[in-house]
Amino acid sequence: MQATLVQLDSMSPATTQTDQKIAGEAQRTAAKRHEAEELERKKQQEQQQENRQAAAAAAAATDAKKAEEQKAEVAAASDAAAKADAAAKAKAEAEAKAEAQRKAAEVAAAKKREEAETAADAEAAKKRAEAEAARKKAEEEAKRKAQAEADAKKKAAEAAEAKKRAEADSARKAQEDAKAKALAEALADDAQYQQAQADRPGEQVAASYDDVIRRYVSEQWRRPPTARNGMVVEVQLSMLPTGQITDVVVTRSSGDPGFDQSAVQAVRNVGRIPEMQTLSRDNPAAFDRLYRQRLLRFKPEDLAF
16 A cells, blocks of 8 residues: 655635634643643642641651650659669668668677677686585585594594503502502511512512513504414513613514514614613612513514513
8 A cells, every 4th residue: 555645835824814723722721721730730839848848847846746755755764763773772771771780780699699608608617616616615624524533533542542551551550559569568577588589579570560561562563464373583672771772683583574673663662661760760680680681572463571
């Protein structure tokens, strides 16, 4: 298919006017429409501007509100923090005070316990001292009582022994006085008997002084542990007229040195026999012959001449 281009070189005037009129109307319409559009656009722009300003204002208000809220929150947080700090500080102070009070209470309790323990120790020490003093006092009292009883027994024994010796001495003296009186009477009546008696004293006089020597030696003799029945030791004593024993020797041993020594020591412990002065004064010949030197025999079961 083919197209054919036909160019029109001219139009009629009516057609041209009409077209111009239409064009003019179109231009005016277009101008009005353009103006209206421009107004609408401006209006929209202004509205948009207002909207943007309103949005900006709203945003600013929102930001301001948020800022205020944030400021309030910060203030509240700061106040809360301050209150928390104050509370923590108050709590710390309360805890510190409570700890100080607790430590003070512990120190006071420890001091009180120490004082109580010290007081208890002092009381215990006092009681121990009192008990010890009471014990010592009781012991001393018991010792004094025992000593007093022992002293009383000793004194009673000594008194009994002294009484016994006094009675024996009194009896011996009475016997000696009686014998001396009888001897003096006999010697006064018979000079020949007196001379014979001077040469050899009677057996009764010798027996009397032997009893005296036996009593003195027996009181001093202590039986040794080694002594046995059947032992016999003979000792010879030497005596002055005053009754003073000057020497003791063993003339026949028992075979036991301890037993022999006990006999010698007994005679030495006698020391002196005062009664011999009477015999040496009244009958010196009899004293010289019988008692200047005298043999004694000791036996474990007895002491004899």
